[in-house]
Amino acid sequence: MTASSGTPRPKLPRRALDGVLLLDKPVGLSSNDALIRAKRLFLAKKAGHTGTLDPLASGLLPLCFGEATKFSQDLLEADKTYEATMRLGIRTATGDAEGEVIATRDVHCDEADVRRALENFRGEIVQVPPMYSALKRDGKPLYEYARAGRVVEREGRRVTIHALELIACALPDVTFRVTCSKGTYVRTLAEDIGEALGCGAHLVALRRTGVGVLTLEHAVTLDALSDAPEATRDAWLQPVDALLSTFAAVHLNAVATKRFLHGQQLRLDELTLDDALTDTTEASRVRVYGDDGRLLGVANARDGVLAPERLVVTAAS
Incomplete structure (x- = not known):
């Protein structure tokens, strides 16, 4: 409301807008909140994202406006690339830094051991989905069971690790880059690598750098969009066929x-x-x-x- 009259501030009209925004999502913001903010900045009538990033994660979040939303499923099916840092020796309830510590073990491995362990996680592997995930069992998300202290049986799922390379090894922290198929949980990958090393691990940082052929190269932050003059923001939009370039x-x-x-x-x-x-x-x-x-x-x-x-x-x- 305005201070002088107490009347509601008029809503700005929404506009039909078609295109793709390559957003560099910050840590601490959910994908849906990021979408809402971007939609408001562009005054767009219709928008959607192409797969969620956890609040802990940052990086590439393609947002679709208008007609581009018809093709968002293609990005949901696409391979993803991440840069991730895991901390060896500590397991958490959620598999990442947001969960409580549930176990600690000494770390006795070295960089050579880490490299050998990574070799066993390339190609097709089987992952058991984490309890703290949105997958549903009997119509209820797994994270609801987890928050109630219940662990339910989950079947392993086949996923493909197309590339997995070590970026840095400053034990107990290990940073790696992974390109993986749809449905891969990087925090589960980190946990499984930690178990293979005999000490356990959890994810402390995650940044998505690629979705299909789209990369961070032409991405923009919400802060940069907010600071840009309204008339120039549309310049950040990619055409609808950016989703179909393959x-x-x-x-x-x-x-x-x-x-x-x-x-x-x-x-x-x-x-x-x-x-x-x-x-x-x-x-x-x-x-x-x-x-x-x-x-x-x-x-x-x-x-x-x-x-x-x-x-x-x-x-x-």
Whole structure:
């Protein structure tokens, strides 16, 4: 309310906004809170994030606005890259620095031991999800059982560690970089490495540096956005197809554009294709552009046919 009249301050109108914001989330803020702040700064009508980062973690959090939210699932499925620091010799209830200490052990390993241990965690591994996680059992998140002091049985899940390298070893702290598949818990990875070293461990720092092909290189902080003039903030937005850069591209002429936007299938031999799209006997998802160069949406290409999958509404207007 204003001090003079006591009347509510008028709400600024929200606007339709399409694009992707590469946000460098700070430690101590939940992904949802970060989304709310960014949405407010851009006065956006519709926004969503592409997978959560714990408050303890910092780094890349891609935020989708407007039509980009239709493709956020692709980033949820994408590989992620993190830089993490674990502390050997101490186990906590949550597997990270936020949990209470539940066990301590002496650390007798050296850097060579750490390097050998990391070798055993590359490739496909099995992880047991932590109790302090949002996975559900009988409709209830596991963390609710954990907070009530209950431990429930969890099945191991196969995940893939594509790359795992040692960055620094200043025992008892070990810093590593990991690129992993969807569903990997880095704090569980740290705990398991600690157990392999015979001393236990917990995560003390985590920073996400990559999601799919997106990196921190073009990311911006909330502080920088807040300090920037309102008229310049849109310059930080990536186009919607930043989420689809790994897909081959198909370019349509004016007639094919109209047909595609009406949901009609098209013959691939009549279209302009990327060199990457040479074998269409198996299904392949592609990004489709209209005669004016705008993104129309995503389609499936198979057996010589292009079938619309998801359209970008603004491209049809």
